[in-house]
Amino acid sequence: MSMDIFMQHLLNGISVGSLYALIAIGYTMVYGILLLINFAHGDIFMMASYFMIFAVVDFGMPIWIAIPLIILLTVILGMLLERSAYKPLREAPRMSIMISAIGASFLLENLATYLFSGVPKGYPDIPWLTKVVNIGNVSFQIVTVVAPVLVIFILIGLMWLVNHTKTGMAMRAVSKDFETARLMGIKINTVIAATFAIGSGLAAVGSVLWGAKYSSVYPLMGVMPGLKCFVAAVFGGIGNIPGAVLGGIVLGLGETMLVAFFPGLTGYRDAFAFVLLIVMLLVRPNGLLGEKSTDKV
Amino acid sequence: MSKEYILEISNLSVSYGGIKAVKDISFAVPKGEVVTLIGANGAGKSSTLRAIVGLEKPAAGSIKFAGEELAGLSTDAIVEKGITLVPEGRRVFPNLTVLENLKIGAYMRKDDLSKDIEWVCDLFPRLKERSWQKAGTLSGGEQQMLAIGRALMSKPSVIMMDEPSLGLAPIVVQGVFDIIKEINRQGVTILLVEQNANMALKAADQAYVMETGRITMSGTGTELLENDDIKAAYLGKSKK
Known part of the structure; x- marks a missing residue:
């Protein structure tokens, strides 16, 4: 295998990995605070892709408006999910909330199938992400480089948030002990909602980058x-x-x-x-x- | 002179499922005093404190703090009014540093904390030495100090403590009670729940004895220390 081809694979690997990282952060943050594996997280990601298709294809929005809008919509969806499927089970055993998460996942998948049909749709083309660049014999889409860089910035931002802000301190406290966190005057529901908002927002960002690489959008994606x-x-x-x-x-x-x-x-x-x-x-x-x-x- | 009561509990009941842990109790905490609830395991002492601070929903009764009804409010709203609980078993946040634990005690405050951090560090010099250590690495006694310091950071007018001497060496227990007296001297009202009746009664202005969810006896700390029934039941001395 020549050096060029190796570099090509390396780049691809890192960029796919960065996309995984964006979604994995959502899992890990929610688990950190609720000890819940949010099975519906992948489906939130799927919904973000559909939001994008509607915004750009059906409503003809320019990309630069559509991206912040779908991030916002996905954040709202994530918080709504938390409110309706997880919050009522706050005091319930962990198994119940886990089952609720599986249910929420099926609900979103089937809702998408019912509303948007199972036929794959094409993700809107975002030229400044999908454009192919050649450096030497290595050719890649711009998104391949954007993804890891973005992940690094997001990681730095999140580490700062968690370790150096009051909200982050509250998150760490809530993750260890709900009851004592309440005694500190922390509104734990707000902190949990914020965690879901961050996770869902990152899933939306991931979906935009994902769409530039794999353009097929379907309910089980x-x-x-x-x-x-x-x-x-x-x-x-x-x-x-x-x-x-x-x-x-x-x-x-x-x-x-x-x-x-x-x-x-x-x-x-x-x-x-x-x-x-x-x-x-x-x-x-x-x-x-x-x-x-x-x-x- | 009639006393000013900062905390008035009337006809409070707390139940878990069908089990009544606290049965229709009434008592009041005068401003600036140390009041203690003593009693055996399962007497309902902790449940009473948890109900006051909103961690358990009272089944019936009223909890008035400086004239305001607390029953039914959420814990964060209650804590914001200036009443706080040092929970049983200390419950410091092990993943936060000592300093962060103090800061999170002042979570609702938006003013400058540096003065109060200094004040707490003066009360507990050990915490200052260890301010960058994770709280989980402290010894039991140090964690108790931290839990009390953390509660003080919210500048409460009433501080409730659930078994602060639990699991601590006798010499450390003495230190905890010295601190309790010192905090009280600085103007904080204290409601103390203890199984260590001897220490608690010595520190208390007013004391109540709880048995199976009811208050069965009350009096000043010294009165109860002298009481023969109390001596036999809680102080390990036989009746004459």
């Missing part, structure tokens, strides 16, 4: 990315934001390299994520960056 990003979050250490990014990138790179080096295994591309998950759970169940608990009772 969120299932496989959703599962893989969940794996990425667990791999990196669920609850840990840099872990989710790392997990996403390792997963994206691994997948791409598997196909590059062993073309015969192309069909197992999706299986790679789950093999990785099983190995990780056996070797290091807390994930790469998972925290060791230092609680003293």
Whole structure:
């Protein structure tokens, strides 16, 4: 394999990985605060893609208006989901809220099938993301570079939010102890809603970048990315934001390299994520960056 | 001189499912005093405190704080009025640093905290030394200090403490009670729940004894310390 081709795969891997990272952050933040695997997260991502199609194709909006608008709509959808499916179960056992999440996922998938039909639609073309650039013998779409850069900025922003702001401090407190957080005067529902807003917003950003790479939009499009990003979050250490990014990138790179080096295994591309998950759970169940608990009772 | 009551509980009941933990109790906390509720496990002491601060919904009764009804309000609204609870088992945030734990105690405040952080650090010099350590790495006694300091950061007019001596070495317990007296001397009203009846009664101006959800006895701290029934039941001394 020549250097050029290797670079090509490396770039692709990092960029797919960055997309996984964006979605994985949503899983990991929600898990961090609610100990809930938000199974509907992949479907929120799917809905964001449909929002984009409606905004651009049906309403003829310019891209630069459509993008902030769909991010906003997705944030609202995410908060609505939390309000209706998870908030009423705040005091319920964890299993109930988990089942509610699975239900919410099916609801969104079937609602999309019912409303938009199962026929795939094309994601609107965003020229400044899909344009192909050549450097030497390596050619790539602009989105391939935009995605990882954006992820780095988002990661820095989130780390600042979580570690250096009052809201972030409240998030960390709520993630450990609802009741004591309440005693501090923290409105835990607001903090949880904010977490869902951030996760859903990032899923929307992910969907825009995703659409530039894979333009087919259909009601079940969120299932496989959703599962893989969940794996990425667990791999990196669920609850840990840099872990989710790392997990996403390792997963994206691994997948791409598997196909590059062993073309015969192309069909197992999706299986790679789950093999990785099983190995990780056996070797290091807390994930790469998972925290060791230092609680003293 | 009639006393000014900052906290008045009347006919309060709390139940979990069908089980009544607190049965129709009434008592009042005079401003600026130390009031203690003593009693055995399961007497309903903690439930009473949790109901006052809105962590449990009272089944019946009224909780008045400086004349305002608290029953039915959410915990964050109650805490904002100036009443706070140091929960049983300390419950510091182990993943936050000592300093962050203090800051989060003042979560609702928007003014400058530096003076109060200094004040709390003066009360508990150990916390100052360890301000960058994660709270989860502190010893039990230090965590109790931090939990009290964290509660003080909200500048409460009433501070409720649920078993602050639980699981601490006797010498540390003495330190905790010294602090309680010191905080009270600085003008904070204290409602203390304890199983360590001896220490609690010595510190208290007014004391109530709870048994199976009811208040069975009341008096000043010294009165109850001298009471034969109390001696036998809670202080480990046999009746003469």
